[in-house]
Amino acid sequence: MELKRLNSDVISKIRSSFNVSNVAQCVFELICNSLDAKASSVAVRVNLISFKIQIADNGEGITKGNMELIGLRYMTNKCRTLKEFQKQLNTYGYRGESLASIIENSIKVSISSRSTGSSETFIKTMGKDVNIEVKTTKFRPSIGTTVTVFGFMSNIPVRQKRVIDEIELEGVKKCLENLIIINPMTSFSLRNDATGLLLLKSPKNADIIGxxxxxxxxxxxxxxxxxxxxxxxxxxxxxxxxxxxxxxxxxxxxxxxxxxxxxxxxxxxxxxxxxxxxxxxxxxxxxxxxxxxxxxxxxxxxxxxxxxxxxxxxxxxxxxxxxxxxxxxxxxxxxxxxxxxxxxxxxxxxxxxxxxxKVFGAVQGRAFKRKSDEAFEKENNVEKGKNSKTEKVLSPGTDPTQAYEIYDSGKDLVKPSEHKKIVSILRKPLEIKVNRESKIKKQKSYIETDLNQPYHTSEGLDKEFLYSKPNSNEIQGKNFLLDKFLRSAQISNDLDQVLKLVILMSVLKRSWNRILLLKKTLKII
Ligand SMILES: Nc1ncnc2c1ncn2[C@@H]1O[C@H](COP(=O)(O)OP(=O)(O)O)[C@@H](O)[C@H]1O
Ligand SMILES: [Mg+2]
CATH class of the missing domain: 3.30.230.10 (Ribosomal Protein S5; domain 2)
Incomplete structure (x- = not known):
């Protein structure tokens, strides 16, 4: 028999490459596109009667030029070369296939978007029986994209029939939950459009614990x-x-x-x-x-x-x-x-x-047990209730650079029982409010100036750091304690109290900046 290429509709039914063929997967792929477009808010609506799925986001939107090409298989703005692909990609998407597959499996897909810097909103509708063209549409008040899928799985009606609403919606919910946890800074909502019920809502959170x-x-x-x-x-x-x-x-x-x-x-x-x-x-x-x-x-x-x-x-x-x-x-x-x-x-x-x-340092706490006070004192050759090393370090006139060496020797200068107290103080959330922007700025400057944190320099992490709150809390915590220390140093003649705070500081962070401040403060006393 003559060799002939299968008709495209047959290919779309049997194709073995990437195929979006269930509702949860469709929602997942569309949300991933919103996240890749840096959306901080994503709203999902699912109707399992008409199989209409809609995802609206406030991401960076799609330009008119990109709108012309969107929906074609292997069209992507996320990855081009093999080298790029082999790197640690910072996006969910990279193959440029999901939209094309969703379009193949639906009656039609409409995408409306207003991109950053544009005053116009464009709309494009794609499907087998649709005249594809990019049109301007009613002005969208904010930047972002809305993708609406009509009649999803219309080319696989048997699968459509097998859909049991509860199970399918549970799958969509689970898919959203997975993305919510790992994208704490994005708010999500999921609504059952057939009933109007809100199934899931998650606000913007400061971190993954949130x-x-x-x-x-x-x-x-x-x-x-x-x-x-x-x-x-x-x-x-x-x-x-x-x-x-x-x-x-x-x-x-x-x-x-x-x-x-x-x-x-x-x-x-x-x-x-x-x-x-x-x-x-x-x-x-x-x-x-x-x-x-x-x-x-x-x-x-x-x-x-x-x-x-x-x-x-x-x-x-x-x-x-x-x-x-x-x-x-x-x-x-x-x-x-x-x-x-x-x-x-x-x-x-x-x-x-x-x-x-140690990025999270003492503020986050670390999971190791402490030795008993006795064992500690024996090991460090300390008389009960007295830490000779701290005395030596902090007696007036001591060169603070020596103090630094001792702090950094790896030996614990804080008694186990005291350490517990310190950790409990540090774990208390600090009531310091900063707005989002200044928070980000603070974090950035921390990354740039604090070269003592090797993990911030590892690939990909400096660009995007998931656990923002512990990080900024840590900075705030240290500043807060430093402030306390300085104030108490100014008003207190009780050297013992000052010594305790110095030890606290050394546990918190053994950085040069603070040692220098320490030097200054000791001079004041
Ligand atoms: N919500 C969206 N916001 C901005 N651009 C989008 C959105 N959805 C899709 N796109 C654009 O469409 C392209 C194709 O999407 P897709 O088929 O999912 O492939 P991929 O995500 O692998 O690139 C994306 O690369 C992106 O440029
Ligand atoms: Mg994608």
């Missing part, structure tokens, strides 16, 4: 945030100190994309079980599960994500690095490698390549 708690209000905020880097892999982990009866509080992401990885989930569970096995903790006996958000960042070239559903399967080129980082972060959280971390000096190469970040 977005987690906006979805799970029953969960308290006993979280610990840790970060580990090795080679080109960075893992940020948010762990809760309690357990749950279900696995639903376990979120795993790779480059912000929600993924399904039973292998990683089981590995994490085993580490928890190992810790609690000896203690006969309920996690081992009754099925109790840890609660966490686990975010792996790595170059796209070492990971394979099969994006065939909203929670993609994930495969790594080398699981060894991933598992090593996972062990490190979990053992730190569980207090299993306390020795190793306590002994690490601030800028040791080990810490830079594979250590637990």
């Amino acid at each position: 977005s987690f708690r906006s979805l799970h209000q029953d969960i308290n905020d006993s979280f610990e945030l840790l970060k580990v880097s090795k080679h080109k892999v960075t893992i940020e982990g948010l762990f809760h100190k309690d357990f749950s009866l279900s696995k639903k509080y376990q979120y795993i992401y790779v480059n912000k994309r929600p993924v399904n990885s039973p292998k990683l989930q089981n590995h994490i569970l085993k580490l928890f079980q190992k810790k609690y096995f000896a203690q006969n903790h309920p996690i081992y006996e009754t099925k109790k599960y840890p609660m966490y958000v686990f975010h792996i960042r790595c170059p796209s070239s070492i990971v394979d994500i099969l994006s065939n559903s909203i929670k993609s399967e994930v495969e790594f080129q080398s699981w060894d690095v991933i598992m090593a980082c996972t062990d490190k972060i979990l053992n730190t959280f569980l207090g299993l490698n306390e020795q190793k971390i306590e002994k690490m000096s601030l800028y040791s190469p080990e810490e830079v390549s594979c250590g637990v970040s």
Whole structure:
């Protein structure tokens, strides 16, 4: 028989490449486009009677020129060359296929958008029986894009019929939840357009703890945030100190994309079980599960994500690095490698390549147990209630550069019982309000000026740092305590009190700036 190309409608039905073929996946892909366009607000409407899906965002919009090309397969503004593709992409999209696939599977798709700097709003409607042209439309008061899909899955009516509203909506909700957690600075809403009911609403949050708690209000905020880097892999982990009866509080992401990885989930569970096995903790006996958000960042070239559903399967080129980082972060959280971390000096190469970040420092708290007061005193050769080293360091006339050396020697100059007190003070949220803009500015200047933070310089992280609140809280916390210290130094003749605050400062941050301030202050006294 003669060799002939299949008709395009047949191709669209059987094509084996990327195909958006269920409602949750369609919503996921469209929200990802909004997030890639830097939207800070995304509204989703789903009608499972008419199969109409609408996503409206306040992102950067689409220019008239791009509007002409949008919807064609492999048209994308996110990635072009293989080199770009192999880097750690900062976008969800890169293949330029989802819109084309959604158009193929629907009656029509209409996109209206007003781009940044434009005073006009353009609309383009695409579909099999539609005359495709870009028109100007009613002026949109704000910048952004609205994508409306009419008659989704109209070319697969059997699948349309099989849709059970509740199950499908549950899938859409789950998909949104996954994106809400990892995109805390974006507000989301999901409405069932057939009933008018609001199914989900999440406000803009300052950080990932906020977005987690906006979805799970029953969960308290006993979280610990840790970060580990090795080679080109960075893992940020948010762990809760309690357990749950279900696995639903376990979120795993790779480059912000929600993924399904039973292998990683089981590995994490085993580490928890190992810790609690000896203690006969309920996690081992009754099925109790840890609660966490686990975010792996790595170059796209070492990971394979099969994006065939909203929670993609994930495969790594080398699981060894991933598992090593996972062990490190979990053992730190569980207090299993306390020795190793306590002994690490601030800028040791080990810490830079594979250590637990001090980005969050004392404000976030770290998961290691302290020795008893007695053991501490014995080890540091300190008389009960007296720390000879601090006295030596801070006696008037001492060269503060020496003080710095001692602070940085890796030895703990604070008694275990005092440390507990200090940590509890630091954990209290500070009542300092800053508006969003100044917050961002502060954070930026911190990144630029504080070269002591190696993790900010690792690839991709300086551009976009998810956990903004702990970070800015940390700065605010330090400034607050520094301020307290300076004030108390001015009014107090009680050297003991000043010494305590100095120790506090040294625990907080061993930075030159503060040591210099210390020097000045000591001169004042
Ligand atoms: N909500 C949106 N806001 C701005 N641009 C969008 C939006 N949705 C789609 N686009 C544009 O359409 C292009 C194609 O989208 P898509 O088919 O999802 O492919 P990809 O996301 O992989 O680039 C995107 O690269 C982007 O330029
Ligand atoms: Mg896309």
